[in-house]
Ligand SMILES: C=CC1=C(C)c2cc3[nH]c(cc4nc(cc5[nH]c(cc1n2)c(C)c5CCC(=O)O)C(CCC(=O)O)=C4C)c(C)c3C=C
């Protein structure tokens with residue numbers, strides 16, 4: 001009595017390992033599209049941008065091959081194999097010697113600057129890829145903007161994101177230098193409901209359902225969506241990624257009346273329902289509210305998507321944001337906000353068009369965009385290939 005069979009005992013012992021505390025959820029990195037876009041929204045993230053220090057096309061290829069190999073290893077889970085103890089260990093050790101995939105996705109995207117004179121790629125640039133231009137309410141800090149490529153890391157724990165970033169920084173050090181990086185998280189929420197941003201509002205309720213492949217084809221994938229057929233052939237099945245780092249003035253927001261907060265977004269704070277409706281996923285009926293008495297014309301949601309037929313066909317984007325918290329700003333105010341990330345097949349019709357509709361909105365009093373960038377998420381690849389292969393070999 002009280003004894004354990006070997007297997008049972010081993011099972012119990014295994015339950016106590018670091019690895020067992022993490023999820024076996026795995027999103028293999030090979031396929032038509034990269035992971036981290038239509039993948040279920042994980043609760044933790046790091047968004048980072050890098051500059052390439054590689055000098056030649058073949059060094060750039062080495063960088064992309066290394067990135068792909070590390071992404072394959074990290075997203076599959078496995079065991080670190082240390083060699084000579086006089087050399088650095090194989091990994092950070094943050095997750096222990098063996099580690100599980102923990103829902104990790106790593107999404108690689110390239111910036112406009114990668115298409116300058118260095119690598120002979122100038123004539124292959126996606127049509128709408130440019131460095132991020134300033135919008136009227138922006139206070140952009142150059143050190144928080146742009147980059148030759150971006151890496152979006154998402155997982156079910158913050159340590160899995162950290163471990164992945166450390167691994168990528170170490171293994172690409174010969175050819176790339178990190179430029180900026182920010183950690184993100186999402187509050188827990190009921191199943192099927194969008195997570196809340198730091199203003200306390202559900203953020204993502206009006207997103208297109210990109211879990212439906214037909215909707216994803218119409219909204220996300222360059223070279224597939226109707227408004228993106230004039231792009232270079234290598235870019236097919238990629239997507240434009242727009243990143244905006246947006247500080248929230250939460251002390252000011254928390255002193256703003258509830259009614260005003262709800263009018264600013266056009267939704268009820270707690271349920272997330274459009275004003276005048278019951279449920280989060282109810283569709284607003286703007287035709288029945290031509291004067292904007294229920295949902296004001298200058299509310300965030302009405303400006304961002306007037307739901308006209310033309311808009312729904314051409315200007316939809318898919319948001320996959322995270323909240324951030326970085327302690328205190330120099331002013332003594334909380335330095336918190338949103339890592340706004342969205343994907344679309346055509347950047348000009350998507351993010352840029354919608355942001356221009358939002359310029360001057362009442363929400364601007366409470367926010368201050370300070371960084372981010374535009375990137376092009378590379379098409380997916382099959383085992384044996386590397387991310388960016390279609391670009392370098394086209
Ligand atoms: C240019 C694109 C957008 C930026 C930048 C943006 C910033 C931003 N948004 C919120 C909070 C909410 N946004 C909501 C809806 C919404 N926002 C955009 C676009 C941008 N938002 C769109 C296209 C939509 C969907 C509109 C619709 O289809 O009805 C909402 C409402 C809930 C929801 O639908 O997700 C909230 C809340 C913040 C805080 C923010 C930057 C500070």
Ligand SMILES: [Fe+2]
Nearest residue numbers: 203300301304
């Ligand atoms: Fe929004």
